[in-house]
Amino acid sequence: AQKITQTQPGMFVQEKEAVTLDCTYDTSDPSYGLFWYKQPSSGEMIFLIYQGSYDQQNATEGRYSLNFQKARKSANLVISASQLGDSAMYFCAIMLPLMRGTGNQFYFGTGTSLTVIP
Amino acid sequence: EPEVTQTPSHQVTQMGQEVILRCVPISNHLYFYWYRQILGQKVEFLVSFYNNEISEKSEIFDDQFSVERPDGSNFTLKIRSTKLEDSAMYFCASWGGAGGGSNEQFFGPGTRLTVL
Numbered sequence: 001a002q003k004i005t006q007t008q009p010g011m012f013v014q015e016k017e018a019v020t021l022d023c024t025y026d027t028s029d030p031s032y033g034l035f036w037y038k039q040p041s042s043g044e045m046i047f048l049i050y051q052g053s054y055d056q057q058n059a060t061e062g063r064y065s066l067n068f069q070k071a072r073k074s075a076n077l078v079i080s081a082s083q084l085g086d087s088a089m090y091f092c093a094i095m096l097p098l099m100r101g102t103g104n105q106f107y108f109g110t111g112t113s114l115t116v117i118p
Numbered sequence: 119e120p121e122v123t124q125t126p127s128h129q130v131t132q133m134g135q136e137v138i139l140r141c142v143p144i145s146n147h148l149y150f151y152w153y154r155q156i157l158g159q160k161v162e163f164l165v166s167f168y169n170n171e172i173s174e175k176s177e178i179f180d181d182q183f184s185v186e187r188p189d190g191s192n193f194t195l196k197i198r199s200t201k202l203e204d205s206a207m208y209f210c211a212s213w214g215g216a217g218g219g220s221n222e223q224f225f226g227p228g229t230r231l232t233v234l
Contacts, residue, residue, distance in 0.1 A: 035223065042208060045161070045225035091161060095223070104213075105174050106151065108161040108224065 003027065003107035004092050010113045013082045020067070021077040021112045023092035033095040033104075034075040036066065039111070040088040048090075051075060082116045090111050120144040122209050130232045132202055139195045139229045141210030150193045151211040151223070152185065153204035154178065161209065167193065200233045207231075 005024045013019035034046040045055065051059045053067045060068040067076040079086055092109040121140045131137050141149050152164040165175040165185055172185065182198045193212075197204055210226040 037225075043230070044227045045209060046209075047222045047224070048223060093161075104149070105166060106153075106163055106211075108153075108163075110160045 003096070004094050004109035004110035004116065006092055006112050008112045009078050010108070010115070011116050012058065012117055013079075015084060015116055016081055018078060018080045019082055019114065021079070021090050021092075021114065023077065023109060025073050025075060025092075025093065025094045026079045027073075027096055029096055031097055034066070034068070035093040035095065035106075036064070036075075036077045037091045037108075038086075038088045039091060081115075084116050084118060085094075087114060087116045120224065121210055122210055122224050124208075124226035124229050126229060127227065128230045128232070132234065133202055133233055134199050137200055137224075137231065139197075139199050139208050139210075139231070141193045142191055142224055143210065143212030144214070144224055146223055147224075148215045150187070150211040151213075152195045153209040153211065155207045155209065155228075157206070162183035164195070164208075167181070175225075199229075200201070202233050205231055205233045 001027055015101055027030050032053045035053045038046040049059050049061045049064045049066050051068045064081045065078045067078055070108055089111045091111045093106050095104045095106050097104050122144060122202040126146050153161050153199045154164055155161045158164055163176050165179045166173045167185055184196045187193050203219045206230045209228045211223050
């Protein structure tokens with residue numbers, strides 16, 4: 001079963017507008033972490049934001065915020081005041097602990113390609 | 119700002135040859151990972167490494183792959199007999215652990231492997 005689902009292969013947003021990128025996840029483990037990464041055309045993976053499963057408040061990092069709805073198992077990324085430089089692929093990922101307590105495993109979604117229109 | 123480094127940035131090899139991809143994780147990190155991203159596709163987990171041994175591996179990580187941390191700083195991925203379908207970007211990542219003060223899994227810039 002897919003651990004992370006991103007249903008929007010491509011999104012467009014007008015510069016200076018806000019955009020929401022969807023992410024849903026599947027786990028029965030009570031302890032997990034949710035991540036969003038940005039991958040520009042140059043290929044590197046850039047960490048954007050993290051939300052722990054026990055965090056009471058939604059995470060925010062500058063123009064990025066994570067709309068965490070635990071009961072619905074969703075972790076949508078909201079980018080406010082979009083900029084041209086935000087055009088990139090965006091990946092949602094979940095970190096799950098390993099049974100033996102020797103670390104964790106990360107599962108990535110298929111990504112959403114965001115294009116910011118001037 | 120600490121960073122994960124990877125060498126080479128681009129490796130071209132003939133099918134059937136062995137390649138070694140190198141990574142230097144962040145120095146006080148404890149958990150290390152390799153991922154693969156075939157062009158235009160999602161990032162796929164290959165293997166995680168902790169306390170000098172593999173802690174988890176995916177079905178992609180078959181007998182042609184191996185990892186080691188030979189000298190306490192480098193973390194290498196070896197592909198023994200490369201196939202055309204091994205062509206991909208390979209990312210190394212490291213994490214400090216729950217007591218490491220950060221929840222961020224730091225990614226290296228990647229090595230683009232092209233198998234001819």
